[in-house]
């Protein structure tokens with residue numbers, strides 16, 4: 001039996017009704033909207049939905065908040081730094097609100113789902129007239145209509161873990177697209193705020209996902225990333241005989257020349273079946289982001305990750321055996337409460353053994369309301385910083401070595417934009433998602449090309465189109 005609920009057709013009709021009302025109010029006026037997104041790909045995907053609704057309501061997008069009638073910050077609560085930046089950005093707009101009182105400043109996303117932030121905005125940021133949480137995203141047209149028709153401040157942080165299908169989307173330019181396959185998280189890693197601000201796991205129905213993929217391929221998108229906090233638990237709430245690997249196979253059968261990526265995989269649920277599926281599906285990129293977080297079993301256990309470093313290593317070994325060209329990346333948290341020097345050494349050892357192509361490293365950030373916030377944390381900031389820098393240095397050496405190994409190879413690349421380097425004027429991605437700057441004749445953004453790697457650096461490969 002399916003446990004998930006969807007927003008009803010009637011509720012959605014009401015939103016489309018409000019979109020039409022706002023569009024009518026804006027008719028004949030040049031209304032502009034500016035959006036800024038903090039945080040992860042899920043937030044970027046949410047902003048695309050909001051921009052889609054804004055476009056439907058008659059707004060043109062602008063890159064300049066100074067010229068906007070509507071300004072929105074889609075926020076992230078995963079680390080303190082992202083929260084501080086969002087507050088800083090909103091604070092800096094108080095002068096604009098004084099000069100142009102009609103400008104609407106809005107805040108949404110994960111920060112807006114937390115009581116403490118909502119109180120702070122209510123009290124100290126009067127320039128914010130609209131605030132809505134992750135669960136209220138689909139109600140944005142009604143909330144905006146209320147502000148535009150005279151309500152001074154509209155705050156909506158309520159709502160259930162519902163899925164809303166059929167909302168408009170305004171995607172970015174270029175061949176890349178996000179495709180959300182599920183929302184929320186059930187894992188409750190002890191450091192992480194996500195399950196508290198994004199609710200429980202809920203999967204979109206496979207036919208909705210497939211229909212969106214077909215639409216994307218018709219529109220010419222070629223590099224499509226399936227999104228979820230833990231894609232490996234896709235389908236568990238649907239009551240259907242389908243898991244993530246089955247979904248991948250189904251999507252791989254959609255006609256067209258495109259690449260499918262996915263993120264994020266949780267190591268406790270990533271299986272040999274997943275690796276076998278990746279190996280068998282020609283459109284699934286041979287790239288795996290598998291966040292390990294720590295190489296110490298003691299730390300992993302306190303993080304509630306529910307795998308050991310040994311199990312993790314074994315899965316990586318299998319992946320490399322089945323798919324030798326696989327590009328691997330990971331997330332690591334340095335300085336988790338109670339992490340000792342010896343724990344850190346285990347992390348360092350694991351990264352040196354695995355040799356990731358790409359590593360996202362984070363200093364632990366205390367999030368109130370999570371279990372780890374009350375754990376003892378004896379290491380000093382200086383000690384944590386020193387560990388962090390050691391890890392970065394070690395990883396830089398690995399990346400330099402791995403990048404250098406591509407020298408002279410000919411690879412299939414997807415050209416995805418223009419670069420700022422006049423000698424290599426285009427950017428492209430390898431199937432493994434490595435960044436390449438490319439030169440050559442007749443290069444078209446959005447096309448696949450064959451190119452030879454001429455030189456390499458830490459951040460980028462440089463290639464000549466063949």
Ligand code: SAM
Nearest residue numbers: 078191192229264291331332333362363364365
């Ligand atoms: N769901 C994904 C997973 O399980 O790996 C990732 C979601 S989280 C938004 C992205 C990364 O942020 C995590 O993998 C973790 O490394 C990092 N992160 C989450 N909470 C953090 C915290 N309190 N402090 C530092 N880094 C954190």
Ligand code: SF4
Nearest residue numbers: 185187188189192194
């Ligand atoms: Fe956060 Fe863990 Fe869920 Fe990822 S799996 S979103 S790190 S709780």
